[in-house]
Amino acid sequence: MSTRSVAEDFSDIPVEPSKLDAGTDLDAIGKTESFIRRFCILPGAAYLPLALWTAATHVPDAFGAFPYITLTSPVKRCGKTRVLEILELLCAKPQRITSASPASIFRLMKDSPTLLLDEVEALRSSKPSESAQAILAILNAGHRQGATVTRCVPPDWSVEHFPVYGPKAFAAIGRLPDTLADRCICIPMQRKAASQRVARLLFARTPAEAEPLRNTIAAWAEAQRDTVREFYECMSDLGFLEDREADLWMPLFAVCTVAAPDRVDELERCARSLCGAKAIDDADDSYALKLLADVRRVWPDGRSHMLTAALLDALKRIPDSPWGESSQELTPRGLAATLRPFGPAPRQVRVDGGATGKGYLRAEFEGTFSRYLPAAEAESETCETTCMNAG
Incomplete structure (x- = not known):
């Protein structure tokens, strides 16, 4: 395997340097990361990827595939729902739901929201219901741009194709089904220790505090959409990751290269850490x-x-x-x-x-x-x- 770093690989991409400064708040990623740290206890390797993922939700059309985020824990009360609540304040067009039918999910995806699904451990049942199987099929397809599900729609029962591509994050006790986990950047969580402190999320005040940051991210995304797409399309591969994992992480590396180019090597270390833990978990689970x-x-x-x-x-x-x-x-x-x-x-x-x-x-x-x-x-x-x- 080549020892050439990801940062060096990006040096070959023919994008005009002047584009990197156009309409960019260069500290947006750092501010997003700090905001997440303020309320959430996560693995150290997860903060930067999650901040970049948040920014990427504002430009999903720039990518051929969009990584899902999965937050898992061995038991309840480990902070998974709190992370979804924070993402809801920062992501593009968030839709946070706990229980949903297959029909509601593919209809929600028509407007390309960021879907935040809590309590999805039911999808891993040894005998999943017909509804759970349908939901899993929709989610498995939806990480690729252009993916649709086909349904017959009343009153004349004509065939209609519903788009299901878009950003999605899940929270679950235990593991997700293997097919869905393969499409996820997995973030394992534990209950915070007695010595650890996070700020309390006050629903009367915190959303107003998050709004300026969310607007900054949205403005950055609108200004840099074409540049991010160009970096993504010119990227050959992430040689230190397997094919599926590379597909998941390439959008984050494209965003990082445009928004925080000095942190690309740090992102590589984060990717190695989270992907290594995921590979070991996969082996232990099978x-x-x-x-x-x-x-x-x-x-x-x-x-x-x-x-x-x-x-x-x-x-x-x-x-x-x-x-x-x-x-x-x-x-x-x-x-x-x-x-x-x-x-x-x-x-x-x-x-x-x-x-x-x-x-x-x-x-x-x-x-x-x-x-x-x-x-x-x-x-x-x-x-x-x-x-x-x-x-």
Whole structure:
């Protein structure tokens, strides 16, 4: 992977420097970030991306895809709704709702609002209702510009296409469905510590305080719309991220390059942190991916092969792992069935002393590990988001 920074990549984009100053409040992003910090406790890596996302909601037409924001927590009272309330004061045409039908969602999206949906954990039900499945389909489609849903409309039941593209933020206890989480920049939240203090949001006063900032962001967006679009369209890729994650973050890098060019490298660090935490969460949440991660974890360094019995024994010795639990103990057949879709399969291998037995070759795992797991160093490093409320 190239060591060339994102800031250096932007130096090749042919945009006139004079455009960067036209109608721009260069401190708008910093002021937005400070306003969010005043009321919300978030992971340190989340403040700048959230401020940029807020600005991007005022120019969604500049992008081919718009990232969703998801705020998750293990239990209630972790501040997710407060973040949505703050976004409602700053985003373009906000619509904050808790319960909605599929019909109301795609009709709301006709005017391209910023949709702020609370309590969406119901979408992850093991047996989702027909309504939940329809809502999920609409949300999955709506991060791409030009996406529509087709409905027959009374009284003559003619076919009509409803646009569903636009900015959306979600709050949920637990995880979102995997397909929706793939379209999100994920921000995990925890309850604030006793030592942490935030300002109280006073509905009689705070909206009036936020209005000048929101107007500044809107004016900046209107003045810089074409410049942001040009940067976005000229951007080749974010080489340090996988394809889907790069799609999500490119709009924020385009906005940052125009509004706060001196903070592009900081944004890259934020993206690495949040995407690394998301990749590890994805692996932990999936039975098959967790098994792959644990295989990599227990495989002895330098060993070209490993007997199935030895691999199973090592897996079951991992503290708090599910592999040895009596209700779902991992067997040789179960191990092979789980790994087979990824490529590795059991075969006769030769062990020390010349004897042979069923086992696995390390070489067959290498491509699988690189495709489906975060880099090994990302798992071993202490991620910033595990200290999200340390201040």
